Amino acid sequence: MRRLAKYVFPVCLIIIGIVFAVLGVFEFGFWDEAKGPMGGFYPTLVSILLIAMSIVCLTLARDDKDPKFPVQNLLVILAVLAIFCCTFLIGMFPSIFLCLVIWLRKIEKYSWRFSVIFALVTVLVFYGVFGKWLAISFPNGLLGDLIFG
Amino acid sequence: MRTRTWFLTVLMVFISVTVFAGGSTEAASADGSWKPTKNVEWVVTSSPGGGSDIFTRTITDIIARDKLVDQTIVINNQTDGGGEVGRLRVSQAKGDGLTLLTFNSGDLVPMVTNTPNRLSGFRPIAIMAVDRHLLLQGTSPRFASFEEAIAEAQSGGRVIIGGSKGDDLNLYSMMLTEFGVTEDELVYVMFDATSDALTALLGGHIDYCIGKPAASDQYIKSGDAFPVVAFAMERFGGDLADVPLLSEIGPYNNIESPIWRGVVTSKATPDNIVQYWSDILQQVSETETWDKDYIERNMLTEYFLPWEEATAYMQAYEENVLAGL
Amino acid sequence: MENLQMLMYGFTVALSLENISAAIFGAVLGLIVGALPGIGSLAGVALLLPLTYKFNPTTAIIMLGSLYYANMFGGAFSAILINIPGDGPAVMTTLDGFPMAQKGRPGQALFTSNIASFIGGLIGMFIVIFTGPSLARLGLNFGPVEMAALLLLAMTSIGWLLGENPIKGIVTTAMGMLIATMGMDAVRGVPRYYFGSIYLMGGVPFVPLVIGMVGFSRVIGLMTDRKSAPPITERLHYRDCMLTAHDFKRLLMPSIRAGLIGTFIGILPGAGATTAAFVCYAFEKRFKSEEPLGTGAIEGIAACESGNNAAAAGAFAPLLALGIPGSGTGAVLLGGLMMWGLNPGPLLFTNHPDFAWGLLASLFLANLITLAISWVVIPILVQVLTVPIALMIPVIMTICVVGSYSVTNSMYGVLIMFIAGIIGYIMTELKYPTSTLVLAVVLSPIFETDLRRAFLISGGSPAIFFQKPISCVLMIAFFIFLALPIIKAMWKRMRSSKGGV
Numbered sequence: 001m002r003r004l005a006k007y008v009f010p011v012c013l014i015i016i017g018i019v020f021a022v023l024g025v026f027e028f029g030f031w032d033e034a035k036g037p038m039g040g041f042y043p044t045l046v047s048i049l050l051i052a053m054s055i056v057c058l059t060l061a062r063d064d065k066d067p068k069f070p071v072q073n074l075l076v077i078l079a080v081l082a083i084f085c086c087t088f089l090i091g092m093f094p095s096i097f098l099c100l101v102i103w104l105r106k107i108e109k110y111s112w113r114f115s116v117i118f119a120l121v122t123v124l125v126f127y128g129v130f131g132k133w134l135a136i137s138f139p140n141g142l143l144g145d146l147i148f149g
Numbered sequence: 150m151r152t153r154t155w156f157l158t159v160l161m162v163f164i165s166v167t168v169f170a171g172g173s174t175e176a177a178s179a180d181g182s183w184k185p186t187k188n189v190e191w192v193v194t195s196s197p198g199g200g201s202d203i204f205t206r207t208i209t210d211i212i213a214r215d216k217l218v219d220q221t222i223v224i225n226n227q228t229d230g231g232g233e234v235g236r237l238r239v240s241q242a243k244g245d246g247l248t249l250l251t252f253n254s255g256d257l258v259p260m261v262t263n264t265p266n267r268l269s270g271f272r273p274i275a276i277m278a279v280d281r282h283l284l285l286q287g288t289s290p291r292f293a294s295f296e297e298a299i300a301e302a303q304s305g306g307r308v309i310i311g312g313s314k315g316d317d318l319n320l321y322s323m324m325l326t327e328f329g330v331t332e333d334e335l336v337y338v339m340f341d342a343t344s345d346a347l348t349a350l351l352g353g354h355i356d357y358c359i360g361k362p363a364a365s366d367q368y369i370k371s372g373d374a375f376p377v378v379a380f381a382m383e384r385f386g387g388d389l390a391d392v393p394l395l396s397e398i399g400p401y402n403n404i405e406s407p408i409w410r411g412v413v414t415s416k417a418t419p420d421n422i423v424q425y426w427s428d429i430l431q432q433v434s435e436t437e438t439w440d441k442d443y444i445e446r447n448m449l450t451e452y453f454l455p456w457e458e459a460t461a462y463m464q465a466y467e468e469n470v471l472a473g474l
Numbered sequence: 475m476e477n478l479q480m481l482m483y484g485f486t487v488a489l490s491l492e493n494i495s496a497a498i499f500g501a502v503l504g505l506i507v508g509a510l511p512g513i514g515s516l517a518g519v520a521l522l523l524p525l526t527y528k529f530n531p532t533t534a535i536i537m538l539g540s541l542y543y544a545n546m547f548g549g550a551f552s553a554i555l556i557n558i559p560g561d562g563p564a565v566m567t568t569l570d571g572f573p574m575a576q577k578g579r580p581g582q583a584l585f586t587s588n589i590a591s592f593i594g595g596l597i598g599m600f601i602v603i604f605t606g607p608s609l610a611r612l613g614l615n616f617g618p619v620e621m622a623a624l625l626l627l628a629m630t631s632i633g634w635l636l637g638e639n640p641i642k643g644i645v646t647t648a649m650g651m652l653i654a655t656m657g658m659d660a661v662r663g664v665p666r667y668y669f670g671s672i673y674l675m676g677g678v679p680f681v682p683l684v685i686g687m688v689g690f691s692r693v694i695g696l697m698t699d700r701k702s703a704p705p706i707t708e709r710l711h712y713r714d715c716m717l718t719a720h721d722f723k724r725l726l727m728p729s730i731r732a733g734l735i736g737t738f739i740g741i742l743p744g745a746g747a748t749t750a751a752f753v754c755y756a757f758e759k760r761f762k763s764e765e766p767l768g769t770g771a772i773e774g775i776a777a778c779e780s781g782n783n784a785a786a787a788g789a790f791a792p793l794l795a796l797g798i799p800g801s802g803t804g805a806v807l808l809g810g811l812m813m814w815g816l817n818p819g820p821l822l823f824t825n826h827p828d829f830a831w832g833l834l835a836s837l838f839l840a841n842l843i844t845l846a847i848s849w850v851v852i853p854i855l856v857q858v859l860t861v862p863i864a865l866m867i868p869v870i871m872t873i874c875v876v877g878s879y880s881v882t883n884s885m886y887g888v889l890i891m892f893i894a895g896i897i898g899y900i901m902t903e904l905k906y907p908t909s910t911l912v913l914a915v916v917l918s919p920i921f922e923t924d925l926r927r928a929f930l931i932s933g934g935s936p937a938i939f940f941q942k943p944i945s946c947v948l949m950i951a952f953f954i955f956l957a958l959p960i961i962k963a964m965w966k967r968m969r970s971s972k973g974g975v
Contacts, residue, residue, distance in 0.1 A: 034333035036929025042922045043655045050648035067903040072697040103868045136880045231676035354617030371820030
């Protein structure tokens with residue numbers, strides 16, 4: 001699977017290029033005599049360039065090194081995804097707090113005490129700088145809205 | 150004697166209780182008064198520092214300073230989807246009077262052009278400012294007069310007009326109809342903001358520029374630009390009193406696409422809550438601070454439409470825009 | 475030398491205790507906000523604008539100007555230390571700044587960026603002071619036609635950044651160009667390529683894209699490195715952060731070059747600090763540097779940091795002299811100035827000379843003050859890199875989330891950051907460059923919009939590019955640039971065939 005990635009990526013780009021080019025020509029107009037390039041002109045030309053170069057990459061991909069994609073890196077992706085989803089339920093800062101605590105404890109094996117204190121300080125700094133000082137309102141999540149209204 | 154005193158006392162107590170009690174619940178009480186009891190969210194669909202943002206913050210500052218509303222008003226800049234996400238959200242919000250939206254002619258035009266959302270998705274609360282366009286030319290124009298330019302366009306030549314997105318586009322489509330020319334004869338070059346269009350005019354890259362009095366004033370005074378037409382039903386005042394109307398320079402009707410700034414709320418909001426906000430905004434519009442900080446600075450004339458008139462005004466504007474699409 | 479006299483007068487205005495304190499306060503705030511990933515200069519200036527209301531107009535303006543200016547300095551901090559650019563211009567700084575820090579010289583990287591910023595800003599300010607209004611008028615000559623020609627020239631120099639694999643570089647440049655077309659078509663006012671999503675109608679927001687593609691993607695990759703030692707293991711002393719005389723010599727010429735180019739780009743309509751940083755960096759590639767650009771070269775940091783500060787200074791020319799904001803941040807500044815009853819424009823210097831010159835003088839001060847403050851702060855900041863990588867990963871991860879939320883005020887920004895990060899990570903693993911994508915997102919829309927406006931003005935005829943003088947010169951330069959490698963190759967072949975005979 002990982003080995004195929006170097007082929008799959010250019011193929012995806014080719015598909016995207018085709019979509020953009022087709023939409024460009026048929027949906028957004030290509031060239032108008034009096035107005036010149038219409039909405040689809042530039043994207044279509046760029047798509048053609050993308051498709052052409054992606055095909056070249058595809059053919060040369062055999063000589064590329066196989067990418068590794070270690071599993072641990074997936075953890076970061078999952079963690080942010082978790083924060084994203086939990087934000088809708090319990091709000092952003094609580095989600096970040098929980099994520100940090102669980103991460104520090106389970107993955108990096110710090111003590112509970114350290115994890116909780118570190119997470120708390122980090123979240124408080126975020127809240128202080130972004131929430132209070134720059135006056136940006138962060139989502140409270142469904143739960144937060146219920147509590148705080 | 151004592152009975153009367155007794156009676157008066159009871160009356161006074163009754164009145165005071167009503168007055169105090171009436172403001173403490175969200176639901177409409179016996180005398181129909183309503184006040185917000187939680188934070189109010191005011192959505193602005195442009196980024197901080199922009200025109201709509203300054204407009205909104207001027208209002209909220211006056212409200213806070215004069216303590217017109219007990220609760221805090223929190224401004225939420227939501228620019229997603231070019232502002233459409235914020236507008237859609239407010240139109241669908243609960244009718245509890247706690248969500249307001251700054252809504253201008255420049256927001257309505259792209260909204261009805263690009264989304265299925267319409268004015269009917271909102272309850273207008275007020276219009277607080279109205280402005281009109283004028284047409285400017287640069288220092289070395291291709292045409293001796295605007296009449297000449299129109300004639301050139303009508304005979305199949307090319308005249309280039311620049312302007313910003315949003316409500317300027319509406320004026321442009323009215324011009325096409327009025328002069329009987331096509332898009333390729335009277336060409337519209339759209340810029341992100343009026344200042345960019347003015348830059349192009351000053352550099353001699355376009356023939357004319359659609360602008361507003363406040364933004365154009367200093368260029369007129371410095372001699373870099375000249376106003377040739379006022380797009381209004383009556384002449385402007387002050388320094389711009391000499392600028393002719395469209396009907397005065399040719400066999401045309403006066404056209405105007407007024408630029409209005411208003412406040413709206415969600416469709417589900419009941420009349421009494423709309424009335425409340427309309428009254429608050431009316432008080433704001435009558436303050437001296439509003440006059441000095443907003444009206445005068447933007448070279449506007451005082452203007453306020455409460456909710457019923459504002460609704461009718463916005464509806465008429467929307468019909469005009471939809472007809473031109 | 476009337477301008478010099480007026481400047482001196484301006485200094486007397488600026489050097490009051492109140493105004494100096496305001497300048498310092500503004501500089502500190504600007505540095506911090508500039509360093510915060512996500513918030514960037516535009517929102518930062520706008521959000522801090524209300525703070526200035528308490529003061530009298532002159533002081534408020536000085537604070538505002540100082541804030542705006544220090545923002546440019548601050549953007550480099552997070553770029554160099556944690557590879558998350560604080561704003562658009564800082565993207566280029568990550569290319570050399572971060573590797574240099576990782577090689578164990580973070581202090582030097584930060585100092586280089588600061589001194590280069592100072593030099594660039596100084597050059598920019600001098601040029602603006604002495605030629606301001608005429609320079610601004612020169613900028614006016616660059617309309618859509620000229621800008622399209624200029625950007626065509628600039629786009630060809632993206633080639634310099636293509637790195638070892640030009641084909642992959644072109645692919646990612648094309649990707650960036652397509653991403654930029656999603657959203658509102660600026661010329662017609664209708665949305666394009668939004669696939670039915672109301673969010674995409676507004677396009678892909680730039681800062682979350684950058685945070686994701688440059689910052690978050692790197693964090694994902696960091697997981698495999700987390701057992702290795704952090705770039706610096708012991709507390710760095712102040713003198714370990716200092717530049718050597720040799721370092722200083724290395725940064726001087728690039729800074730001066732970039733200062734001149736950056737100022738010029740700053741006055742152009744539509745082109746801002748990010749464009750300047752890129753163009754100066756690309757230009758620097760043509761010169762020799764001790765290490766190759768992109769691996770931690772001082773010359774690289776110097777070029778883009780000097781360029782972006784020079785552009786910020788240069789943007790003051792059209793702003794003050796003509797009332798034309800060159801960028802979003804400029805527009806906020808303009809709004810701020812107008813709130814104080816100052817209408818920047820052709821009449822500003824005549825009607826309010828004390829204000830205008832006081833502001834310009836205070837920008838000089840801001841330049842100096844920001845430099846001084848950063849000198850104090852850098853040795854402290856550098857300690858950030860002693861933190862174990864394992865601890866940095868979750869923190870930077872959450873900074874990416876908070877930063878990208880704060881710039882759009884919605885989870886949409888976080889989503890974009892997330893997706894961009896994953897794509898960026900895949901790209902990096904497959905050896906596709908991400909910097910070209912980001913740059914294409916910046917330059918491509920300006921290019922396309924101006925190109926189409928040019929054709930609208932000419933009525934569909936490409937001849938206009940050769941009819942207007944400035945554009946004609948640029949087009950000729952473009953063709954020469956294109957032809958150059960071919961001519962070189964042919965020349966080589968001719969010489970070798972002569973030699974072989």
